[in-house]
Amino acid sequence: MSTDPSRPNIVLILADNLGWGELGCYGGGALRGAATPNIDRLASQGLLLHNFNVESDCVPTRSALMTGRHPIRTGCRQSVPPGFPQGLTPWERTLAEELRETAGYQTAHHGKWHLGDIEGRYPSDRGFDEWYGIPRTTDETQFTSSPGFSPEIAELPYIMQGRTGEPSTNVCVYDLEQRRLIDETLVRKSKDWLARATATGRPFFLYHPLVHLHFPTLPHGDFAGTTGHGDFADSMAEMDHRVGELLAFLDEQNGDEDVRNNTVVIFASDNGPEFREPYRGTAGPWTGTYHTAMEGSLRVPFIIRWPGRVPAGITSNELVHVTDIFTTLLHVAGTVLPTDRPIDGVNQLPFFLNPTGVKSPRDGFLFYIKKELVAIKWRDWKLHFIWSPAVNESKGKLESPYLFNVVRDPKEESNVMAVNTWVLQPILRLRAAFLRSLAGDPAPRDELKEDWDL
Template sequence: MLSKAVRTSETMEPALAFPDQDRTTAEKLAELQKRIGKRPNIVWFLIDDMGWGDPGLYGGGEAVGAATPNMDRLAREGLMLTSTYSQPTCTPTRSAILTGRLPVRTGLTRPILAGDKITKNPWAEEASLPKLLGEVGYATVLCGKWHVGDVEGMRPHDVGFDEFYGFYPASQELSKSLDKRRYPDLVLNPERMQMFHDTGASEALIHGFKGGETTVAQKIESLDDIAEADHTLKEFSVAKIKELAKGGKPFFLEHAFMKVHADNFASREFEGKSASKYPYKDAVVEVDAYIGEMVKALDDAGVLDDTFIFITSDNGPQMDSWPDSGTTPFRGAKGSAWEGGVRVPGIAYWRGMISPGRQSDELFDLMDLFNTSLDLGGALDRIPTDRYIDGIDQTSFLLADGGHSMREKVYIWNEQNFMAMRMYEYKIMTKVVETKSQWLDIDMSTITDVGLAPWVFNLYIDPKEQYPVGHRMNAWLASLAAEMKAHAATFKKYPPKDIGLAQ
């Protein structure tokens, strides 16, 4: 058997065991808690649609016309993960990191768009990370993009966050009704504009509080408003960090950028600041600068040493909007199960707790942030046991010098379709996304069964997934297939939810 993972509960994903690194990490965290008198802060920087190849240390940066000195520095001074996996699109990833569950289990299998009619509230039955952290004394804030439901009961401040300051939809959903050059058949047609407004799509910056008031902080009325949205969000998070640092509670802040999701409109301060001069590249430079400012705010507030930071993207680059799009060295893009769609940057930084200069290609799924954050917050015992949890606690992998990943496998779904599994360096695919025209990875693609046998790739010799090694060059086809069957079996006892996004 190829697998070494151990199942400790029928409701938890099997994990690899490294008792020594768990022990040393627990000692390190205990010493920290004794020193600061509370649990650590947790800060996520979630960038929208940034490619694996956009940050400098991942092969991008200056080499592709958009320097990223802040992300590069944090990667050099922390842990750079080269096999971090997201979901193929944004809503699935954003729900998965907050529930520790595959989107096919929660029903949040694709982005919720204007006009969608949700048949049930998936959050009513989910235990979100901010809710569980709040129960053990954390202050919880989401600043930025949500895109996981905007009706009452599905908003961030309804599902566990103490405070939300941001936008319900993606930036493109906001710009559609304003950009007459790109959407003339909408913007220049009053009847269609009225129909669009009648869908009830949010067109504003929202400020909401748990159990309290929800207000419109700013009505989005121009493309300039969209261009400056991330500046507005950054200013809020900088001020909020100062406030939270004085509050005495540990805090969880998820800062979710609107950029670099298309359509990108350059902020006044950053227009032409990238070597490329293209709006996407200017947006990368802007996001990188804001990460630097927010990390500095943590330092200025005296809490940087007490704060676990993770930087990532919600999926691969959206090639359909090229050249308003990112960079990946891998096959495929946003919307696909190819590496280009789901393999994203992952940077873990914690001054004094994560040794500088670490790099690892061992597996990390963004769902692991759920379990890991609960471990850091002292709330692992609050993980529900009446449903299947796909996340794995990776605390010791991230914090221990030379730490190993507890994750043996990553399962890749595209909406209701099980597409692939990565196990060590092997990728086995049962379905593939076929792009019918270049740059149209979403708008002109199909999902196809692979046929006679699964396609098996060795990502160490073929990272672009161009040539299956199959049974003729791989000894593990039967073992890989057995692991996929075990994964499928978890859905028999814990069936997936249908909330009306199946089509």
């Protein structure tokens, strides 16, 4: 383990399709059918953000998290079926690669990857010493029980594992039975790795992307029926328990406070809530689900704990974006950013360390869905170029964009463009600067990914 405060350990836990309004510390919990005491306790020990923003769905957010770059740059703009080109190109640099190669961190990935499913693009090829989990996503667990499915015509989904320098291998078919078991297995894998990592004296980075609450949202047998509110609530109770197991193991290492006090723990979600019944989630006061440009898609839970450094029991509405995590964690580790490409993430470390005295350095960001610039968020304002309040119900491109003040109008119901046209100036300057940067981005164009558009 590292006890050097200049190179703290890092544990990054990412929930899947967890909406802003699900957790008790965000106004949900028991109101959603399942208390979340472990994650609520984590929130009381650190900083909770109300205005942490992500990309439109799983792949774009995970790309932004790992590279600090918007997915419109990396080509990771959407989920695609197995057998088609997907994932980060070798040219991109991941957070794990930077931490391992420039700061000497041990690295592990246990969970959902969704950034490459062929040799050269698995986690063990992209900076992680070892990995265990799923290369793509969880709706594939329904394949083998679907009428007409045959492995002769569509690829079987697998749970996989691998180590750096070795080929990644299949562990077992990822079916509905394994769907119920996988989060338990992932925690066991992470606990085993943490025990080994803390014994080395070197700093470690554990990336633990949970499978819950992605559909089909099915709980482990130990949790099925425990809440009385169905599979979704049972799964939320399990998710909270798994996070609690991981934190308890981390906090108890070596029987003292050294590991806990020198470990940055981040808990967040990859995108807004699921829109499909019976697994539909909630974004609390915000409108929308993932695959939209509404606040319910952009805003998700985010908690950071770093004992003695990040103040405990603080909440903030300062603007933070998922790309900022890449940049901030490299500053936490005391290493430098890549200089050969534009990095969209900004350093939030001064704000995290003093959230009541320092403002976020971020003013806004552009929000794409696939190839389309759909909206721009700037301070308290949101400009929509394409109106997409619900998945698959887009009203199309707007001749005159809609403008909302998301503090006075969190549900984005009242277009106030006519009396606030001044807001166009800073927002369009932000767009112009980003498009200039995009035009000069040295990232090589991946022909297949550019042309593949669902």
